[in-house]
Amino acid sequence: MTVLIIGGSGFLGAELIRQATAAGHETAATFASRPGTALGVAWHPLDVRDPVRVARVIADVAPSVVVNASSGQSDWEVTADGAVRVALAAVEQGCRLLHVSSDAVFSGARVRYDERCLPDPVTPYGAAKAAAETAVRHLVPGGVVARTSLIIGHGRSGHERMVHALVHGTRDGVLFTDDIRCPVHVEDLAAGLWEIGLSDAAGVFHLAGSDALSRYDLGVLIARRQGLDAARLPAGRRADTSLPGPLDVRLDSSATQRRLRTRLRGAREFLR
Secondary structure (H helix, E strand, C coil): CEEEEECCCCHHHHHHHHHHHHCCCEEEEEECCCCCCCCCCEEEECCCCCHHHHHHHHHHHCCCEEEECCCCCCCHHHHCHHHHHHHHHHHHHCCEEEEEEEHHHCCCCCCEECCCCCCCCCCHHHHHHHHHHHHHHHHCCCCEEEEECCEECCCCCHHHHHHHHHHHCCCCCCEECCCEECCEEHHHHHHHHHHHHCCCCCEEEEECCCCCEEHHHHHHHHHHHCCCCHHHCCEECHHHCCCCCCCECEECCHHHHCCCCCCCCCHHHHCC
């Protein structure tokens, strides 16, 4: 089987590649600025803002499965329109599509969200992700939209790097005690994504960890796991700032978990 990972040079993309190659799949991946370091992978430069290039890469690779793990944050042309271009090209080539989305599509008004909940974003990034979800679901009815939360693992995630920087005083800032998510380990997330992507499942799935933690409490777990002084982590409340965005968003992944062999561990377990 040939698989194509859009955004393969990113944190999640690298783990998707590692697991795909370990499983013996012929693997291709795209990068925006520089290729990843994985061996045995066909790397393709790709700007998802270019519809001709998107179509050409997918046609040239001719994959059975396309995983869109790219992220342009609040850049609408990348995060929303880019997802549409990938979906259209996947349909044109008859590929199965797995689109990775985010808990940012929710406002936090109801706190706990399962797969049946409709997006109600309150940030530009969340709105772009929600638009991408809508487009993918309409363009590729047999495809998959997989929402996830904070991705952690091996000290390489953005949140883990931030904890190191805050402890060592190399950057300013605080970790919020009232900003709550359900962190997931990158290995669990990638394994769950491949399980769903290589099946005939369709629709919306949630792949987040089983523990709801504030960014500060998560930072403490990370610091202790990595032998850092957690007492040096500065704490604050997001509600006391002007930063936009939801506070408490807890993805309920129980329905998806019942379909998976992969166990979506909580952060208190994988950072123990």
